[in-house]
Amino acid sequence: MQCLLGATLIDGTGTPPLRDAAVLVDGERIVAVGTRQTLQLPSQTTVIDVSGYTLLPGLIDGHDHLAAHSYALAHRWGLDEPYSTRSLRTAAALRQTLETGYTTVRDAAGLDVGFKLAIEEGLIMGPRVQLSVNIISPTGGIGDRVSPSGHECCVVLDPTLPVGVANGVHEVRMVVRSMVRAGAEVIKCATTGGASGRPGHGPKDVAFSRDEMRALVDEAHALGRRVMCHALGGPGLRLAIEAGVDSIEHGCYLDEEPELIAMMAAHGTFFVPTFTVYTFHRERPVPHIQARARALQPHHVASLQQAVAAGVKIVAGTDAGGHQHGINAWELEHLVAAGLSPMQALQSATCWAAECLGWSDDLGTVTPGKLADLVVLDGDPLQDVTLLQDAQRIKLVFKGGMLCVDRRTAKREEHALV
């Protein structure tokens, strides 16, 4: 057994920090949590002195694209470099993400099952991943790979990433099944457009009919998969919520229809606002993207504040990939700037995120019985949540009880009690 001793524990549940904490780990799981004074350590326990640091649950990003590395069309279509280089680039992003304290990531399309297998086999370092494989949308939707000149994607289909275009109830059910066959643990779909300048593709343009979305949610749930839905605003946002999706991704214009926020609270629908990606869109050198990102910002902030007030659980997600990897904790700064308390921001990346993924039996809090996914931080994130963005302050990262990162310069007391 090993015991992390002496840190200030923020356990992810939202309860106040526990000083001089003792967290006992047996194999891959946490078996006891107390203080130095109260916890009896079994003999042969290896004590890791983490006094002066903050101990947190492993962080979770609820919306990431780990296999994406640029927004450029040539990259998105896989034309700009050999597949091997691209795969190794993804492996580097996976390692970097784990090394910055993110022990779990829900991939919102693009990461294929091979990466998950490679992590589980120990071939590469990376967080636990929950895969959606590819995004499902109708012809003309955000998952339809068409160039601005109207040409369809010229690249041969990669069978690990099935085509996500589906029209009509029958095809929608079939494509959900093909995603599950390819390893999807959550179904990703889109009921609105987004940042693209294609016709009929704006943030409030609807994709999918009511029947199609009901079939999609029904099929996913029948197969034991939750549904995460890209929906910015307008009738497509309503369609997603009424069809019973499990999380709304982006949700920038929720504030325009408070009734929808009440429905989300009543149904337990999670809200993953992904503020980080829009900070990049606001600066991108494409005028219509900039304009859209700037126009939605005040609505996005109001949407968050109204959702929190209504009791909707917020999940931190960066929508990273197109812009960058490795600063997933930036989202927490954005969430605090938009109105969450630092403690709520931490919950959005720990316990609420684990609930959103359906993995809260194992992850999200430092409590007995959970997997020992732990982060030791130099500093107090409740005073300054941006500290989590500084990789050098992430001193230790454990995934399932295994030490994956150790940035302590001087090793301190570490011994077996006899």
Ligand SMILES: [Zn+2]
């Ligand atoms: Zn995304």
